[in-house]
Amino acid sequence: MKINKNYQNIEETYLFSEVAERVRRFMEKDKSATLIKMGIGDVTRPLCRAAVDALVKASEEMGTAEGFHGYGPEQGYEFLRDEIASYYQRHSGVKLYSEEIFVSDGAKSDIGNILDIFDVDNIVAVTDPVYPVYVDTNVMSGRKIIKLSATADNDFLPMPYPGLEADIIYLCSPNNPTGAAYDKTRLKKWVDFANAHGSVILFDAAYEAFITDPDIPRSIYCIEGARSCAIEFCSLSKTAGFTGTRCGYTVVPEGLVREGVQLRKMWLRRQSTKFNGVSYPVQRAAAACLKESGQEEILQNIAYYKENATIMAQTFAELKWPFAGGKNSPYLWVKCPHGMRSWAFFDDLLERANVICTPGSGFGDCGEGYVRFTSFNTHDNTVEAMRRIKEIFA
Amino acid sequence: MKINKNYQNIEETYLFSEVAERVRRFMEKDKSATLIKMGIGDVTRPLCRAAVDALVKASEEMGTAEGFHGYGPEQGYEFLRDEIASYYQRHSGVKLYSEEIFVSDGAKSDIGNILDIFDVDNIVAVTDPVYPVYVDTNVMSGRKIIKLSATADNDFLPMPYPGLEADIIYLCSPNNPTGAAYDKTRLKKWVDFANAHGSVILFDAAYEAFITDPDIPRSIYCIEGARSCAIEFCSLSKTAGFTGTRCGYTVVPEGLVREGVQLRKMWLRRQSTKFNGVSYPVQRAAAACLKESGQEEILQNIAYYKENATIMAQTFAELKWPFAGGKNSPYLWVKCPHGMRSWAFFDDLLERANVICTPGSGFGDCGEGYVRFTSFNTHDNTVEAMRRIKEIFA
Numbered sequence: 001m002k003i004n005k006n007y008q009n010i011e012e013t014y015l016f017s018e019v020a021e022r023v024r025r026f027m028e029k030d031k032s033a034t035l036i037k038m039g040i041g042d043v044t045r046p047l048c049r050a051a052v053d054a055l056v057k058a059s060e061e062m063g064t065a066e067g068f069h070g071y072g073p074e075q076g077y078e079f080l081r082d083e084i085a086s087y088y089q090r091h092s093g094v095k096l097y098s099e100e101i102f103v104s105d106g107a108k109s110d111i112g113n114i115l116d117i118f119d120v121d122n123i124v125a126v127t128d129p130v131y132p133v134y135v136d137t138n139v140m141s142g143r144k145i146i147k148l149s150a151t152a153d154n155d156f157l158p159m160p161y162p163g164l165e166a167d168i169i170y171l172c173s174p175n176n177p178t179g180a181a182y183d184k185t186r187l188k189k190w191v192d193f194a195n196a197h198g199s200v201i202l203f204d205a206a207y208e209a210f211i212t213d214p215d216i217p218r219s220i221y222c223i224e225g226a227r228s229c230a231i232e233f234c235s236l237s238k239t240a241g242f243t244g245t246r247c248g249y250t251v252v253p254e255g256l257v258r259e260g261v262q263l264r265k266m267w268l269r270r271q272s273t274k275f276n277g278v279s280y281p282v283q284r285a286a287a288a289c290l291k292e293s294g295q296e297e298i299l300q301n302i303a304y305y306k307e308n309a310t311i312m313a314q315t316f317a318e319l320k321w322p323f324a325g326g327k328n329s330p331y332l333w334v335k336c337p338h339g340m341r342s343w344a345f346f347d348d349l350l351e352r353a354n355v356i357c358t359p360g361s362g363f364g365d366c367g368e369g370y371v372r373f374t375s376f377n378t379h380d381n382t383v384e385a386m387r388r389i390k391e392i393f394a
Numbered sequence: 395m396k397i398n399k400n401y402q403n404i405e406e407t408y409l410f411s412e413v414a415e416r417v418r419r420f421m422e423k424d425k426s427a428t429l430i431k432m433g434i435g436d437v438t439r440p441l442c443r444a445a446v447d448a449l450v451k452a453s454e455e456m457g458t459a460e461g462f463h464g465y466g467p468e469q470g471y472e473f474l475r476d477e478i479a480s481y482y483q484r485h486s487g488v489k490l491y492s493e494e495i496f497v498s499d500g501a502k503s504d505i506g507n508i509l510d511i512f513d514v515d516n517i518v519a520v521t522d523p524v525y526p527v528y529v530d531t532n533v534m535s536g537r538k539i540i541k542l543s544a545t546a547d548n549d550f551l552p553m554p555y556p557g558l559e560a561d562i563i564y565l566c567s568p569n570n571p572t573g574a575a576y577d578k579t580r581l582k583k584w585v586d587f588a589n590a591h592g593s594v595i596l597f598d599a600a601y602e603a604f605i606t607d608p609d610i611p612r613s614i615y616c617i618e619g620a621r622s623c624a625i626e627f628c629s630l631s632k633t634a635g636f637t638g639t640r641c642g643y644t645v646v647p648e649g650l651v652r653e654g655v656q657l658r659k660m661w662l663r664r665q666s667t668k669f670n671g672v673s674y675p676v677q678r679a680a681a682a683c684l685k686e687s688g689q690e691e692i693l694q695n696i697a698y699y700k701e702n703a704t705i706m707a708q709t710f711a712e713l714k715w716p717f718a719g720g721k722n723s724p725y726l727w728v729k730c731p732h733g734m735r736s737w738a739f740f741d742d743l744l745e746r747a748n749v750i751c752t753p754g755s756g757f758g759d760c761g762e763g764y765v766r767f768t769s770f771n772t773h774d775n776t777v778e779a780m781r782r783i784k785e786i787f788a
Contacts, residue, residue, distance in 0.1 A: 001512075001652050001653070003655055004510065004512055004660070007655075041465075042465050043464055045459075045462070047457050052456060052457035056454065062441040062449070062638065065439075068439075068635075068638070070437055070635075071435075071638060105669075106670045108670045109669055112667060112668025117397060137667055140663075167396070198395045241462075244673070245673050245674065246499075261402075263397070269534075270534070274506025274527075274531060275506070279638070280639065281676075282673050
């Protein structure tokens with residue numbers, strides 16, 4: 001019996017446990033402090049009424065002989081895939097076929113599992129800083145990884161360069177952690193690169209609902225040529241507060257063929273073999289959120305978080321702290337003042353403002369000297385955190 | 395870009411599509427026939443009230459600021475893992491630690507995904523006939539597979555034999571498709587073999603709730619030594635009708651160590667990296683079913699299916715058709731009369747009795763000459779199907 005030894009090469013990231021530990025130690029010293037968490041990566045607004053009503057109705061159905069649903073289609077119910085297709089049509093004029101859409105329990109699962117259909121012998125390109133899942137999943141399977149630096153010099157948006165060799169390219173836009181988002185011109189360059197080199201772009205669109213700038217595409221399929229080189233992952237998590245309800249979807253276009261094989265068919269085979277579909281009530285709730293009626297409620301929550309982001313962006317601008325994101329994204333990627341390192345600024349913010357952020361160095365070497373703020377706290381807490389920061393650092 | 399070429403070695407099983415096609419053709423000829431499906435692999439009884447109430451309550455919670463749940467623990471909520479531990483304690487006196495229990499969206503996902511933690515270079519043993527997922531998932535990753543014949547000679551319960559080389563051993567008991575179940579003495583031999591050879595048993599206990607015979611273990615951990623060689627997969631699908639609600643769990647004991655590494659830690663790493671937990675309302679519903687109060691309702695459904703199985707077993711016994719299962723299992727594995735081949739008997743049953751079964755040859759070479767009946771139809775349909783079969787074949 002041999003275990004998968006690649007697991008021994010995964011770097012343990014102690015980022016969030018170290019954050020928790022430092023907060024714990026601080027609270028021991030100063031028990032009266034009122035901490036405000038601006039590092040939260042999870043949503044906080046409750047599910048919208050349309051989602052709750054759909055969950056309740058479908059749950060009641062499941063208790064009746066006529067309304068009971070057993071195994072559903074592995075790819076997801078047609079009623080939900082149709083809503084997803086309409087959603088794309090509405091927000092971006094993108095036409096998807098039902099067979100191209102795969103409903104799942106979340107983008108994280110799909111982003112990890114998609115690697116099943118690719119050979120180990122492929123070069124993987126990720127950005128630095130990066131959402132650690134892209135790296136760890138490839139280390140687990142033993143792929144070679146190269147890193148593309150995301151720095152202020154390239155607006156935190158790495159671009160293809162002459163001589164770049166990459167078979168699998170991860171792009172997350174709007175980005176976690178930087179909040180930077182590719183505009184159409186820049187994204188087109190990646191699509192052209194992938195088509196020219198036979199690469200596949202794994203496009204993480206988890207934060208697309210925060211985009212309001214018309215020049216920032218909400219789907220990679222807004223870009224000509226993307227249907228022959230890109231797989232898109234998206235989720236209801238940030239769009240509709242589904243982090244605990246669990247529903248995502250992955251698009252594998254018909255036209256995406258490598259070595260003569262349709263990747264859509266491979267993914268269908270993977271999902272029919274290793275997955276059994278998403279909970280029926282959850283699929284009903286997801287469909288309710290994507291319907292035009294549900295969209296109204298959803299957009300109110302997005303607007304709430306976006307207002308927080310705007311308040312934060314204004315504060316950092318006033319303080320003349322350079323930052324990315326906060327416009328089409330729930331994240332703000334802030335340069336630490338006075339050339340401080342990430343953890344030093346984290347400690348300083350914690351001790352003087354009692355505000356918790358996330359040290360950028362935890363997301364990669366290029367994250368050193370930055371911290372990540374998120375807009376998922378309440379309006380009042382966001383206002384208060386910014387008031388404290390201004391008072392101390394102005 | 396290289397795709398995973400192992401996918402090209404997966405045999406397409408046309409079993410269920412061929413069944414559907416033959417039924418369609420038959421219905422074209424004989425539009426008035428009242429078909430009874432005895433091949434159904436899905437449950438048909440609605441969710442119990444305790445499950446529905448828990449789903450509804452948790453869904454309403456999700457719509458409130460105080461009750462909202464975002465990302466949950468990847469391994470599952472403590473409240474559900476505690477109920478699973480109590481369930482094992484009650485039904486088998488087996489003590490599990492909370493850290494050993496991993497909640498998931500279903501056993502199929504876990505059975506497929508567990509292979510992530512093993513090297514490709516392992517020999518895999520499966521039974522023949524077999525649940526196709528065990529085979530396909532290993533073909534996808536390029537492992538060598540050997541088949542252990544399950545025939546009437548060994549009561550459809552293959553046993554280890556001298557010279558057997560197997561690193562990963564799949565055992566499904568009560569078995570899909572044969573309905574045969576290992577007693578403690580036989581299962582102990584597998585546990586001893588695995589411990590002696592350093593193999594890992596992947597034990598699929600999906601049908602454990604149908605066991606009533608005290609000599610048939612409901613968990614492999616009833617067997618001494620299993621905690622150092624076995625991973626157990628189970629699910630609420632058949633236990634509580636969760637095929638469309640989606641919740642399962644996997645047990646990886648602390649004491650299961652290979653090449654110096656705790657497999658529990660590897661699986662935790664796999665799940666934290668490629669999975670984001672199960673829907674909160676679904677976990678609440680699963681917990682409600684496993685509580686002693688919910689168990690009453692659940693057992694009524696199991697008893698309903700088991701009565702169907704008994705009616706079928708009596709019929710086949712009267713007809714002197716040899717069969718396995720039907721006692722501690724929802725499945726009956728029936729030898730085709732007069733030495734008929736699986737598909738020939740399938741056609742005969744369809745045409746003369748208008749009853750649909752599943753041809754055994756679809757589950758492997760050793761399934762030739764057998765068909766599978768399931769007890770998941772209604773009581774009335776089961777009685778009627780057996781009446782027709784007796785009338786025609788007596």
